[in-house]
Amino acid sequence: MIVYEATKSEFLNDVFHDELVNNICRNYNAKIGRINEREVRAWDNSMQYMYRVLSDHEIPADAGVAIEFKIPYTSKRVDFLISGKQGEKNSVVIIELKQWKSVEKISGKEAIVKTVINRNLVETTHPSYQAWSYASLIKDYNENAQNDEIHLYPCAYLHNYIYQGDYDPLTDKVYRYYIEQAPVFLKGQAKQLRDFIKKYIQYGDNKENLYKIENGRIRPSKSLQDSLNSMLKGNPEFVMIDDQKVIFEQAIYLAKEALRTNTKQVLVVTGGPGTGKSVLAINLLVELTKQHMVCQYVTKNAAPRNIYATKLKRDFRKGVIDNLFKGSGSYIDASLDEFDALIVDEAHRLNEKSGMFSNLGENQMKEIIHASKFSIFFIDERQRVTLKDAGSIGEIKKFASEFGANLTIMNLESQFRCNGSDGYLAWIDDVLQIRETANADFIGGQYDFRVFDNPNKLREEIENLNKVNNKSRIVAGYCWNWDKVGQTNPDYFDIVIPEFDFKMSWNLGNTATWAIDENSVREAGCIHTCQGLEFDYVGVIIGDDLRYEKGSVVTDYTKRAKTDTSLKGLKKMIREEPEKALKLADEIIRNTYRTLMTRGQKGCFVFCTDKKLAAYLKERYQKSNKYETNEFFMSMVAEEKEKY
Structure with a gap:
């Protein structure tokens, strides 16, 4: 869907007579919905620059111009497109327009920069990456673009950004690949952008390629x-x-x-x-x-x-x-x-x-x-x-x-985690008193389950196992605040257990791939960063929200961290429906630990802040281990009898 389309000459005329933004707004409201004032200001500003760039007789008057092309099946919109021909080839130039005035380089993340957007300093994709990715989406999903061989040429234009010389963060070598795919033009480089357009738009097409892109059947290439x-x-x-x-x-x-x-x-x-x-x-x-x-x-x-x-x-x-x-x-x-x-x-x-x-x-x-x-x-x-x-x-x-x-x-019944042991899953359910199971004292298989008395020893074992293939991690119940001040600082320790001088940071907020990052074994994950994922070995720190009292495993929602939103709204629910609320909170805490304790394919190691819970888990495991030994012995006897 295109919000505004015209020939180049019509576009220049609309800008000259101050009609362009009005036309965009009318079409936007009709096709997409309510428009915000920020976007109107951005159009008004950026289109003045594009007016100057396109005011060149060598850019064909009947070249197509499109503003705000919404890529199907996404919320993304391409700022500006120019269509025409390069010799016999169908061509579309894609321009990502930015109002940015400053940029900070971000190391360790592909194609990410930091800049001010809506008065906040935020991380976002590099403009060249944006333009390149939009072109890739159109190429990969638009059948007309594929069949008619429409060649797409992306670039970015930061008309307010002043080049800072050889050490400019925007053009740093870490972004080189994407800048090569989609050149970035800055303040004072309108001529270079104009030359880029003229290279690929040599003849006009009277908007024909824009029509093909807008009406192309959507299919993966x-x-x-x-x-x-x-x-x-x-x-x-x-x-x-x-x-x-x-x-x-x-x-x-x-x-x-x-x-x-x-x-x-x-x-x-x-x-x-x-x-x-x-x-x-x-x-x-x-x-x-x-x-x-x-x-x-x-x-x-x-x-x-x-x-x-x-x-x-x-x-x-x-x-x-x-x-x-x-x-x-x-x-x-x-x-x-x-x-x-x-x-x-x-x-x-x-x-x-x-x-x-x-x-x-x-x-x-x-x-x-x-x-x-x-x-x-x-x-x-x-x-x-x-x-x-x-x-x-x-x-x-x-x-x-x-x-x-x-x-x-x-x-799905086949078990590919916990060493293929369905018994361990049933055992965990029984141990956490989620449900009674027939094999309450039988784990099965050769699953490595251990209860540690010292969290430092647990961490040491997980770190050693992680050296093999980077597939061991520590996770914890959400009983410690994830303080904002430390969310990007690995030396800020959120999880502190003074009795053992144990300190650990929650997973850093500036990574989207904690589960496979090289150094994240030193950071603890929570339910939100590990659910749906698996490791070889998982170390689980169980906090005060799960305890053992008077022969039962009990939960305590009041021990959850203030920064945990899992139980947001519980207090109101307790006032209105106390029985239902407490039952839900109990289920959520038990389910959380069930999920954490089933992330490991080969083993699960546990440390409990509640000593009675640790003793209970050890006792249950020892019973299971004894039962498995007897099972093994009996099977051996049976095999020997069969021989004779």
């Missing part, structure tokens, strides 16, 4: 499909086996049926920790994209999105597949059946409403089913860990019925 496929082949952790493959084939069948019969299909996949829900989700994302379907991987929690995107990228540049990974609040304004498929991981974490204040939209489950022809929800209702977590099989059923969708429910 062959190159994107091939890239995703090769990325997946290079990641052995995404190989499917057993019931994963069965559900995978059923999901592909349902996705095709949704398209063939024009009937919505909803698939719900249940499964506990380590049953391979995320592996299946990623494989479906790749396969459906390969089959020319427009699909996205969706989670509320950013941590798994960032990790999987990073793993899939490997040697591919950032941004090529970023549009495939989305937050659960992305579908508020989506139209009916806008997507072929939406793949929802961690569906138990979905909220009723979206936005910072949970006041946007109607219901995330409903919005996802509305927006997609085929939707698949991976869910484990025992992993709901905040009061806002509203994802449930019952609600999905209700909304599927509302839309007349065919509903299928399947279950």
Whole structure:
């Protein structure tokens, strides 16, 4: 969708007569919605600069000009496009316009800078990266751009930014790759930008290429499909086996049926920790994209999105597949059946409403089913860990019925975590008194479970194990504040246990990939940074919100940190519905530790601030260990008897 389009001569005329911004505003209100004053000021300012750049007779009068092109299936809008021809080739120049006056370089993060936006100093993408990524999205998803070989030439124009010489942070060598893909032009470089445009727009096209881009059918390009496929082949952790493959084939069948019969299909996949829900989700994302379907991987929690995107990228540049990974609040304004498929991981974490204040939209489950022809929800209702977590099989059923969708429910049973031990998961449920299980005293397999009396010893063991392959991490219950002052400082210690002189920082706020970062073994993760992810070994620090008293495991919501928003709204609920509120808080705390204690594939090490809880866990494990030894002995005797 394009907000404003014209030929170059019409654009110059609109600017000269002060009609351009009025025309943009009218079209914006009609096509997108209410406009804010900041954007109006930005247009008024930037378009004066573009007027001067395009006031050159060598730029064809009938070249196409578009302002605010909304890229389909995203909230992103391209600031300025110029279309025409370079010889016989169809050409479109993409210009990202910025009002910026200063920039700070950010090391250790690809294509990220810091600048003032809306009076706040924030981290954002480099302008060259922005322009390049927009061009990549159009190229990868617009069928007309692919079939008609429309060549896209991105650049950025910071008309208020004064060049600072050889050490200018904006043009630092760390951004070289993206600047080479999309040159950046600064204040006083209007001539260079004009020359860049003239190089690719030699003849006018009377807006023809703009029309093709705006009306092109949206389909993933062959190159994107091939890239995703090769990325997946290079990641052995995404190989499917057993019931994963069965559900995978059923999901592909349902996705095709949704398209063939024009009937919505909803698939719900249940499964506990380590049953391979995320592996299946990623494989479906790749396969459906390969089959020319427009699909996205969706989670509320950013941590798994960032990790999987990073793993899939490997040697591919950032941004090529970023549009495939989305937050659960992305579908508020989506139209009916806008997507072929939406793949929802961690569906138990979905909220009723979206936005910072949970006041946007109607219901995330409903919005996802509305927006997609085929939707698949991976869910484990025992992993709901905040009061806002509203994802449930019952609600999905209700909304599927509302839309007349065919509903299928399947279950993942095979265990790929905890050394393949279903027994450990049942044992944890019984130990934490979440539910009684038949094998209360049997872990099974060779799972390494240990209770440490000293958190420093636990940390030492995890750090040693991490040296093998960077797949061991420490996590903790949210009983210590995540102080803002230390969120980017690894030397600021949030978690302090004075009795043992133990100090540790929560995971830093300036990384999106804590789970795989090289040095983050020295930082503790919380439920929000590790849910949906797994490690070889996990060390869990259990805080005062979980204790052992009078023969029972008890929870105490008052021991949660003030900065934890998991139980936000609980006090009000206690006043209104005290029994329900306390039951919910109890479930959330137990579910949180269940989730933390099932992140390890090979082992889980625990330290408890409550000594009685530590003694209880040791006793339960010793019983289990004794039972397993007896089981082993009896099986050996049985084998010997069979020989004779």
